[in-house]
Amino acid sequence: MEAWKDYVASVKTLPRSVWDSLVRHGAPVTDRSRMEAVFQNLFLHIHPTRVHRWSLRWSYSLGLGLICAASFLLLLVTGVLLMFYYKPSTVLAYQSIQDIHYVIPSGRFMRNIHRWGAHIMVVAVILHMARVFYTSSYKKPREMNWVFGLVLLVLTLGLSFSGYLLPWDQLAYWATTIGANIAQSPRELTDALGITPYFDPGGFQKTLLLGSRSVGEEALIRFYVLHIMILPLLMVVFMGLHFWRIRKDGGLSRPEDADERLGPPGDDALPVFTQAPKKSYGLMAVVRGTSPTVGRGPENTVPAWPHLMTAEAAVFMFTLAITVALSFFFDAPLKEMANPLIPENPAKAPWYFLGLQEIVSFSAFAGGVLLPMLALIGLGLIPYLDREPGGVGYWLGGRDRDRRIFLQSAAFGLGAVIGLEAFAVRFGWLRDWFPGIPQIAITLFNPGTLLTFLYVAYSVWIIRRENSTRLGGIAIFTCLLAGFIILTLIGTYFRGPNWGFYWSPSHWPVH
Amino acid sequence: MSADDRVKEVGRRDLLSLAAWGAFCASLATAMIGMLRLPKPSVLPDPSLKGKVGLPGAIPEEEYRKVPGRNVFVSRSELGVFAISSVCTHLGCVVAPAPAGFNCPCHGSRFDAMGRVVGGPAPRGLDWLKVTKAPDGELVVDEGETVPQGTYWKV
Numbered sequence: 085m086e087a088w089k090d091y092v093a094s095v096k097t098l099p100r101s102v103w104d105s106l107v108r109h110g111a112p113v114t115d116r117s118r119m120e121a122v123f124q125n126l127f128l129h130i131h132p133t134r135v136h137r138w139s140l141r142w143s144y145s146l147g148l149g150l151i152c153a154a155s156f157l158l159l160l161v162t163g164v165l166l167m168f169y170y171k172p173s174t175v176l177a178y179q180s181i182q183d184i185h186y187v188i189p190s191g192r193f194m195r196n197i198h199r200w201g202a203h204i205m206v207v208a209v210i211l212h213m214a215r216v217f218y219t220s221s222y223k224k225p226r227e228m229n230w231v232f233g234l235v236l237l238v239l240t241l242g243l244s245f246s247g248y249l250l251p252w253d254q255l256a257y258w259a260t261t262i263g264a265n266i267a268q269s270p271r272e273l274t275d276a277l278g279i280t281p282y283f284d285p286g287g288f289q290k291t292l293l294l295g296s297r298s299v300g301e302e303a304l305i306r307f308y309v310l311h312i313m314i315l316p317l318l319m320v321v322f323m324g325l326h327f328w329r330i331r332k333d334g335g336l337s338r339p340e341d342a343d344e345r346l347g348p349p350g351d352d353a354l355p356v357f358t359q360a361p362k363k364s365y366g367l368m369a370v371v372r373g374t375s376p377t378v379g380r381g382p383e384n385t386v387p388a389w390p391h392l393m394t395a396e397a398a399v400f401m402f403t404l405a406i407t408v409a410l411s412f413f414f415d416a417p418l419k420e421m422a423n424p425l426i427p428e429n430p431a432k433a434p435w436y437f438l439g440l441q442e443i444v445s446f447s448a449f450a451g452g453v454l455l456p457m458l459a460l461i462g463l464g465l466i467p468y469l470d471r472e473p474g475g476v477g478y479w480l481g482g483r484d485r486d487r488r489i490f491l492q493s494a495a496f497g498l499g500a501v502i503g504l505e506a507f508a509v510r511f512g513w514l515r516d517w518f519p520g521i522p523q524i525a526i527t528l529f530n531p532g533t534l535l536t537f538l539y540v541a542y543s544v545w546i547i548r549r550e551n552s553t554r555l556g557g558i559a560i561f562t563c564l565l566a567g568f569i570i571l572t573l574i575g576t577y578f579r580g581p582n583w584g585f586y587w588s589p590s591h592w593p594v595h
Numbered sequence: 596m597s598a599d600d601r602v603k604e605v606g607r608r609d610l611l612s613l614a615a616w617g618a619f620c621a622s623l624a625t626a627m628i629g630m631l632r633l634p635k636p637s638v639l640p641d642p643s644l645k646g647k648v649g650l651p652g653a654i655p656e657e658e659y660r661k662v663p664g665r666n667v668f669v670s671r672s673e674l675g676v677f678a679i680s681s682v683c684t685h686l687g688c689v690v691a692p693a694p695a696g697f698n699c700p701c702h703g704s705r706f707d708a709m710g711r712v713v714g715g716p717a718p719r720g721l722d723w724l725k726v727t728k729a730p731d732g733e734l735v736v737d738e739g740e741t742v743p744q745g746t747y748w749k750v
Contacts (some may be wrong), residue, residue: 258688258701261686261687261688262686262687262688262701264687265685265686265687266686269686271718272718275718275719276718288635291635291636291639292634292635295634295636295639295640296636296639296640296641297639297641297644297739298641298687300640300641301640302636302640306634425664425665425666425689426689427688427689427700427701428700429700429701430700430701431688431700431701441702444686444702444716445702445703445715445716446716447716447718448685448686448716448718449718452686512714515712515713515714515715516714519713519714523718523719526716526718527718581700582698582699582700582703583700583701583702583703583715584703
């Protein structure tokens with residue numbers, strides 16, 4: 085009868101024992117079990133068990149990195165749902181998007197979320213980069229994580245661009261045609277040198293991207309594979325690296341005097357270490373850095389469970405709420421089906437590429453390949469060229485000097501881009517004055533390259549005048565941001581048919 | 596065992612180790628090349644780029660006719676019949692006829708009636724295409740084969 089009693093007892097406690105076998109620690113009510121809640125969980129263990137109170141300040145990180153991650157999660161989920169119905173074929177793609185939009189229950193909503201999530205992710209990635217830059221968070225030891233962040237920026241744009249073709253509407257078809265020809269545009273240079281028959285990287289890139297001469301079935305399948313498999317996988321890998329490096333680099337950046345500035349923790353903070361730990365760890369022998377001061381615990385940290393978790397959940401809910409609200413009120417566009425014989429007029433890329441399209445309208449190679457590559461390389465080198473210590477963890481270093489240079493650079497950056505654009509719109513450019521001018525002269529000397537040259541020259545001048553590489557960095561980054569914003573605005577709002585300049589779409593000529 | 600012998604012994608192991616790493620890298624590289632070879636097709640899957648455009652007499656003089664379904668303009672002058680591609684040399688949009696020649700809707704490139712670039716970002720003029728005659732007397736334009744500007748098919 086003993087066995088029977090045990091059996092009944094086991095049945096009675098079945099839910100409990102299954103739960104205990106899944107979650108080995110108890111309820112997260114003690115310091116120890118709160119830590120275990122994080123590090124014994126596969127999905128949470130990328131978090132630290134304790135997090136510095138500075139990292140939780142809204143005004144510092146603005147939650148922008150988390151918004152990027154949250155919107156990526158949203159995109160993964162809605163993207164997988166869309167894959168149930170989407171058919172990557174030139175004949176069926178457009179119809180399947182129409183089905184998703186008009187027939188499938190909540191299909192329109194999922195597609196809208198996918199679309200708005202992509203917009204929000206691009207905005208958040210750019211703002212996150214600006215936050216990291218203006219708080220000097222790229223400085224040692226976080227240089228490589230800044231570079232990983234740039235890779236994530238490129239992947240985000242790549243994902244947006246590859247997704248743009250899939251609906252197979254007019255917008256998609258012509259934006260992709262333009263994109264593929266930008267990939268081919270190194271020919272502008274090789275043609276000028278007369279070496280295209282022997283060395284043709286442009287043609288190679290286009291063939292690789294499209295698998296054919298023009299955008300068709302092969303291109304659609306390639307973009308589909310890139311969009312649903314290759315780029316998301318790379319994204320996950322680099323996001324993993326990015327998050328992992330945050331921890332390895334000592335958490336979010338914070339000022340040296342963060343502890344004094346924070347003051348004592350509030351009553352709502354769960355126990356904060358103030359006492360000396362009872363035991364030091366043998367692990368100290370194998371990790372780098374100075375060993376912790378004897379008699380002091382990791383001060384001003386709070387347990388990640390619940391403080392960090394609630395903060396993350398709040399950011400996630402915020403992202404979800406914004407995306408859902410936008411998706412509820414604004415539908416993702418779908419133009420008429422792709423027609424390879426009649427381009428859209430104007431044919432516009434997604435908004436975040438319109439700044440590029442604006443400089444591409446001066447020279448395909450300079451605007452589409454050369455300058456973006458230079459900008460990316462320049463951004464990647466910032467942590468290695470500006471190694472001035474100090475100022476980490478404050479917006480603009482918390483110094484008047486930095487704020488002044490920021491404002492000056494913004495004024496210069498805005499003035500230069502608006503002035504050059506106004507000049508080119510009003511007076512035209514080299515070919516309008518000298519019709520026979522060789523292309524290479526325009527490739528190398530056009531408003532885009534001139535603007536880049538001005539920005540670099542200004543930044544070098546700031547380094548020399550102010551005797552500070554950090555201020556030079558602020559100058560070039562602020563100028564790039566100003567240029568990006570203005571060019572994007574011009575491309576979005578002031579360019580009409582034949583890429584002419586119009587103050588408002590109501591002035592567009594009627595056909 | 597003298598010191599020299601020891602040096603020799605390590606040298607042999609180094610060599611073997613180097614050879615092993617070399618074999619590893621070589622096999623990996625071969626596999627990678629094979630893999631990377633895949634995305635570049637040796638035959639492009641496009642439909643035929645050749646198309647009939649009509650009998651020589653049917654080609655209009657001093658004006659352009661858009662060949663239906665193709666990115667080709669054909670015309671005839673006293674020198675002969677010629678064909679101009681309507682694909683902009685800037686970024687591949689399709690140009691539209693304009694009073695003075697052709698305009699591109701995407702980035703505002705402008706071409707004159709002979710396809711020469713007169714404004715905008717296009718790096719070179721519109722491609723002139725090869726015109727031949729089919730056995731049935733109709734003219735054939737090959738979009739895949741460009742000819743120097745000013746090449747005519749004599750009527």
